[in-house]
Amino acid sequence: MNRLMLTTAALALIGAAAHAEETLSVYHWFEYMPQELVDKFTAETGIKVTIDTYDSNEAMLASLKAGKLGQYDVAVPGDYMVQIMAGEGLLDTFTPEELPGYANIDPQWVDVPFDPGRKSSIPYQWGSTAFAVNRDVFKGDINSLGLIFDPPPELQGKINVLDSQGEVLALGSMYLGIPQCTNDKEQLKALMEMLLKAKASWASFGSDTAKDVLVSGDAAAGMIYNGFAAKARAEGAPVEYAYPKEGYVVWMDNVVLLKDAPNRANALKFMDFLLQPENAAAVTNYAAYTSGVMGVEPFLSDAVKSSPETNPPADAAKGSFIAVCDEETQKLYDAVWTNLKK
Amino acid sequence: MAGPGSNHAPGPGSWRGILVPLLLPTWAMIGIFLLLPVLLMAVYSFLTKEFRGGVEWEFSLAAYDQFFLNRGLFGDEPPTLEWTYITVFARSIAQAAGATALCLLIGFPTAWFIATRPASSRGIWLFLITVPYWVNLLIRTVSLRFLIRENGPLNDALMGVGLISEPLQIINTNMAVQLGLFYSYLPFMVLPIYAAVERYSFAYSEAAADLYANRWVTLREIVLPIVRPGIVAGCILVFIPSLGAFLAPNLLGGAKNFMIGSLIEEQFKKSLGNWPFGAAVSMILMTLVLIVLFVQARAATRQEVR
Known part of the structure; x- marks a missing residue:
């Protein structure tokens, strides 16, 4: 046994x-x-x-x-x-x-x-990161990053941005038409000033809440990943995903x-x-x-x-990947981000 | 049956010899779970930052330099005092102080109310205070978010009874953060004060009334000094966790500005990736907390001596 x-x-x-x-x-x-x-x-x-x-x-x-x-x-x-x-x-x-x-x-x-x-x-x-807008609140043309960085009165104080350094700074740079990794003092200062001014009309920073604030109506526009925007729409939010002419993150x-x-x-x-x-x-x-x-x-x-979030219109601008900066340059962008959120 | 002679408590002497092995688990607990992590943090704060997270084993004061000295965006200006992080600390301290004051304002009467109920029903009141805390903090904070949002039930109710005509903007403000912290930590204020008030003998109040003290004088001169240890304990228990909180600031305050907690988080879990700096900020926070506790302990001893 x-x-x-x-x-x-x-x-x-x-x-x-x-x-x-x-x-x-x-x-x-x-x-x-x-x-x-x-x-x-x-x-x-x-x-x-x-x-x-x-x-x-x-x-x-x-x-x-x-x-x-x-x-x-x-x-x-x-x-x-x-x-x-x-x-x-x-x-x-x-x-x-x-x-x-x-x-x-x-x-x-x-x-x-x-x-x-x-x-x-x-x-x-793969997907893209741009923003979605509540069409009940804002009815004009949405295909510009200006809606986030220099928002019209209807959207001021009702914008959520991703709590993510890479995406916010990359989209900000595209809006200003400057490279994603630059050592140029003037360009960095311009980026800093533009972001600080834009922040005054932002309601919140949040990445995992990006979809919920659009569905609940807390935010009328928000930086968001395209698939997340599709889910927000599926959950009943009257939002449209934008393909900004200045470019967007792929x-x-x-x-x-x-x-x-x-x-x-x-x-x-x-x-x-x-x-x-x-x-x-x-x-x-x-x-x-x-x-x-x-x-x-x-x-x-x-x-x-058939989702519009994954099928950009034929005339949409091209998106770009987030660039990888060298250590010295990255330090500058870290400082810009810290300064934005201090 | 044990005779009366065998029924004596072991004196201090009877532990001699086995005391050390008996205390070993406690020492191991404190060593492994308290001292070691703090020591690790202290060491890391003096190491060299590796690009994109991690450390190089090379002594450096760069983390503390970054905290206190501002050398300009490009590091080429003469160093001046850096206000960035002091601002973050000041903001967190102000928020924590506000939440503590709010907790005291609501917590003291609540504790007083419970302690003055008949002994049979106190248990139920205490139970009711703790019921919400069976639910996870994250879920409670998110729920609060739903309550106070612009189109939420709170605004609907206030507008329904005609108190306000426009919805109140509470979400994404400092007020929302304090409300969240208050809600998170209220029992930590109520319970110690309750314990102190419960021991308070109302014969003192009667004696004060006999000596023509009005209610206000009685509260100020008799009650408050006696229940003070409970109030101080409650304030510390609310203030310190509020100082490092990041759930309420992120979910209710909109995360527009760094708090100490989110500043540290960003150094480890997000893109800033500066471990020594995160460790240094934690060390500075811990030093501040220890100073507060030390001052409090000194004051308490002095009062006992008096």
């Missing part, structure tokens, strides 16, 4: 050890991947997925730098953060041969400035292979899974952004397919 129990225990241990190899640790944004898709991956591959979440690119970077590197296999940084993480040596590389789905990547997203040739990352979702979230990944092979399987059009479309249907994978159209829901 005793021997039988021992054997059973030993077998159980072996089973557990064999099982333990089939895991994957994902470090991901909150509410950015439907649970059904995770379950589907586990059903197809037998790999058990653990997901930890973060709420900003910077929080994720801080946590990896503080010692979490080596615990996660993949993370989902935004464009500029991919470049920063590569510069910090936090990313592993792969070859296209290791990913059968590599060919599914939309060609316009293969040779991206933040990871030329896609050596460490694959596209997840961003792309990417699945990266982390350095010292404990389950590198499984990480590649996961990335390949996300490159399959049906799976990429499932994320898009959930998050209301746009996939970076070709062939997703047949799997998209009608609401997402």
Whole structure:
């Protein structure tokens, strides 16, 4: 009897050890991947997925730098953060041969400035950051950043801006027509003055509340991500998403292979899974952004397919990524942001 | 059955020898969860900032320099006193003081009311005070946001009874922040004052009345000095957490200006990524709090001696 129990225990241990190899640790944004898709991956591959979440690119970077590197296999940084993480040596590389789905990547997203040739990352979702306006409150033309930075009387005191240095300063620079990374004293002073003046007509700074304040009517206009604006509209807010003529921020979230990944092979399987059009479309249907994978159209829901937030008008201006400044220049922008919020 | 002889309490001597091992868990708690993190923070505040978060192990006073000295946007001007962060501290202190005053104003009569109820019903009143605190602070703060918004129930009610004709702008103002802090920390004011008032013997009030003291004089000369420790404890318990709060300022005040809490958060979790500076701000905040506590403790001892 005793021997039988021992054997059973030993077998159980072996089973557990064999099982333990089939895991994957994902470090991901909150509410950015439907649970059904995770379950589907586990059903197809037998790999058990653990997901930890973060709420900003910077929080994720801080946590990896503080010692979490080596615990996660993949993370989902935004464009500029991919470049920063590569510069910090936090990313592993792969070859296209290791990913059968590599060919599914939309060609316009293969040779991206933040990871030329896609050596460490694959596209997840992309979208834009501009602003949405309550059409019951303001009826004029909305396609200018002036609505946020030099607002008409109807919107003054009713504007929410994202509590995010990168987006506010990038959009402000586009409004003034100056580069995103400049050392020029006069340009920086002009940016500072413009923002301080604009702040007088802003009601609040908030990123995770950006959608709610538009739905509740606390804000009549607000800087917002396009998918978030689509959700606000779906929840009944009479808002329209703007494509400002001065430009707007384009961003792309990417699945990266982390350095010292404990389950590198499984990480590649996961990335390949996300490159399959049906799976990429499932994320898009959930998050209301746009996939970076070709062939997703047949799997998209009608609401997402026709949403004005992801289908810019033909004459819309081009958006740009947030630029990554060098250390000396970044210091100046940090000072501008601190000065704006002091 | 234990005889009368065996029924004696252990004297101080009987702990000798096992006292140290018995105290070890306490020391370990204090060491690991209190001293070590504070020490880590102190060390980090004197290290060199690494670009985009992290530290280099090289001694530097840059964090404290940044806090106190202003060298201009481009770092090429002669250093003058930096007002940016002093302003942030002053704002937080003012908000915390306002919230504490509000809590005292409402908390003292409340505590007095509860303590003067019959002993049988006091428990119910105390229970009612604590009920809202079973709900998470974040949820309570967000709910308050819904109540005080421009088209919210508060404004609807006030306009309904004709008290105001235009909705009050409360959300995204300093008033909203103080209201939020007040709501968050009110029991910390009520409970210590209640404990002090409950011990107060009303025979003193009767004696004062016999000696022709009116109610105001009785309150000032008899009641307040006796329940003062409860008031001081309540004020400290409300003031200190309010000082570092960032939920109420962010959700109710609109986050337009840094408070101490959000300034520190921004150094670690957001784009500013300056760990030594975040640690230095925390150290300065802690020093200020310790000074307040120290002054209070000194005053309390002096009063006992008197």
